[in-house]
Amino acid sequence: EVQLVQSGAEVKKPGESLKISCKGSGYSFTSYWIGWVRQMPGKGLEWMGIIYPGDSDTRYSPSFQGQVTISADKSISTAYLQWSSLKASDTAMYYCVRECGGSSCAFAFDIWGQGTMVTVSS
Amino acid sequence: DIQLTQSPSFLSASVGDRVTITCRASQGISSYLAWYQQKPGKAPKLLIYAASTLQSGVPSRFSGSGSGTEFTLTISSLQPEDFATYYCQQLNSYVTWTFGQGTKVEIK
Numbered sequence: 139e140v141q142l143v144q145s146g147a148e149v150k151k152p153g154e155s156l157k158i159s160c161k162g163s164g165y166s167f168t169s170y171w172i173g174w175v176r177q178m179p180g181k182g183l184e185w186m187g188i189i190y191p192g193d194s195d196t197r198y199s200p201s202f203q204g205q206v207t208i209s210a211d212k213s214i215s216t217a218y219l220q221w222s223s224l225k226a227s228d229t230a231m232y233y234c235v236r237e238c239g240g241s242s243c244a245f246a247f248d249i250w251g252q253g254t255m256v257t258v259s260s
Numbered sequence: 261d262i263q264l265t266q267s268p269s270f271l272s273a274s275v276g277d278r279v280t281i282t283c284r285a286s287q288g289i290s291s292y293l294a295w296y297q298q299k300p301g302k303a304p305k306l307l308i309y310a311a312s313t314l315q316s317g318v319p320s321r322f323s324g325s326g327s328g329t330e331f332t333l334t335i336s337s338l339q340p341e342d343f344a345t346y347y348c349q350q351l352n353s354y355v356t357w358t359f360g361q362g363t364k365v366e367i368k
Contacts, residue, residue: 171355185359244307244313246349247306
């Protein structure tokens, strides 16, 4: 079964750092882009950025450039989203997604992780 | 970047109704337009890609159409399990994406 499994919920204080993970299985992890999507409480979906684990090519939404870092360790089929200094406004659900490629489903996100809730509060 | 505007943002409908949701782009875009369904507390699910191609396993009552700046998602006969929030999504350029703001479909 193709799946993305994310790390568990986090509760952090403002200013703390954090790295959440997304492990892919059931497919060739290095052959598909893995992205991250933010959903703030009661709000819509926001695309944050994406990485190609095969060569670590990474792209960011202008809204998130410089605010987060996306990385991947292809040896363990895992992508990461990290913050160096969290803010209360980072409180949200974060989903990792697989971009299926042009020939399979026209660059849509066909596989979603279960989500990681990050709460930042003093 | 291209902006996507969905209308309506909220709609109230009954089981069996035909429902149409529109996604308008701020400028002409390719047909790399996808639709997702999200139920409360769950991750979104891909329904349609390339504007009109149904993802495997999605019921045929869902359909998509459109090109250029206007795209639509239609549910031909709304079922109880279809009450959810729907998002459109566009590939802006190589490897960047935008989502619409969402349309919540509730029971009348």
